[in-house]
Amino acid sequence: MALQTEIKDFTKKVLLLGIVLSFFINLIFTYISSLSGGNSTYAAGNDANFRRVSVPYLGNTGIAISMNIGLKDKQKQDTPVNLYGDVMPIGEVLADTSVGQKKLISSNMVAAAGYLNILKTDVNKLLDSATDREAMLESFLDQLKFRYISTNTYLSILSAQVTELQGTITTSNTSIETIKTSLTAAYKNLDYDKTEDLITNYLAEKQKNTYAQTYLVFLGKFISTYQVLNTYNKTLLDTLINNKEALVKNVTIVLPDSGTNLMKQLNLIKTEAEWKSTQ
Known part of the structure; x- marks a missing residue:
């Protein structure tokens, strides 16, 4: 019985070691691939996609x-x-x-x-x-x-x-x-x-x-x-x-329903020529 237990423990350790080694080997190959052709292939494909999206020429x-x-x-x-x-x-x-x-x-x-x-x-x-x-x-x-x-x-x-x-x-x-x-x-x-x-x-x-x-x-x-x-x-x-100043200050000028005649008298609105003459 003791021998069977030792064999089972040994088998478990071997399997566990195999899994760990497989993981590290796969990790190493992935890293090497990223440094060589794999990454350049992906980059080239990515560049091609960008060229298609943004229209060549x-x-x-x-x-x-x-x-x-x-x-x-x-x-x-x-x-x-x-x-x-x-x-x-x-x-x-x-x-x-x-x-x-x-x-x-x-x-x-x-x-x-x-x-x-x-x-x-x-x-x-x-x-x-x-x-x-x-x-x-x-x-x-x-x-x-x-x-x-x-x-x-x-x-x-x-x-x-x-x-x-x-x-x-x-x-x-x-x-x-x-x-x-x-x-x-x-x-x-x-x-x-x-x-x-x-x-x-x-x-x-x-x-x-x-x-x-x-x-x-x-x-x-x-x-x-x-x-x-x-x-x-x-x-x-x-x-x-x-209207730069009004936009910067976020000011709104309201045009009354009754008309805009008084707005010029109150100096609330000006024509472009009138405004430039005061600058």
Whole structure:
């Protein structure tokens, strides 16, 4: 009986030791894996996910949807907002249509949506949530001013791209007509090889022409959208700047139902010109 008890104790100890050793071995392999390929594989996958979410080529079209509202000066310097940097040449857009769609169409749509989101900011909630209302308002105004100036610059670039696309379409139309004339002659002469080459050239030129005209339509839409956004931004800037003191102090002016005639006499409201003349 004593021998059986010793055997059971020994077996239990061996099993327990085996479990402990297995745990440590697994822990060691996990650690080594994290230092080598495993972690890099995960990081690469994570990077790929982020690229898909934020749309590739955004930087090339020149948009970064980020708001520096409420950040301190040092943080602002470390987190720059570059709205419109490098702009993709039209020739490159037409050379690779899949890249062109992402850089020219998708990126501008994301940029317009980002600009709209900033303009839709609830200013009252923004200021109410701030510990320093004046600093927060100044930061928001800086963002609006930067967007306004950058968008004006970008509109000039888009206009230049429209001109370039129009020239490309004109040249392409001429090329298509020339190819059609050559194709008719080659067919009449029963020149099979030349006919085949001309058909290939014709289809390629037609595709280029179609994409160019499509991009031209989208550029026109983008220009209109940015102009509307900038017009609203200008109105918002004027309103916030001219009422900065009231917003900082969280003051509300009540317009009486009986009319506003006496409000000017009591100096409760002023036109922008009247207010600027007193500054």
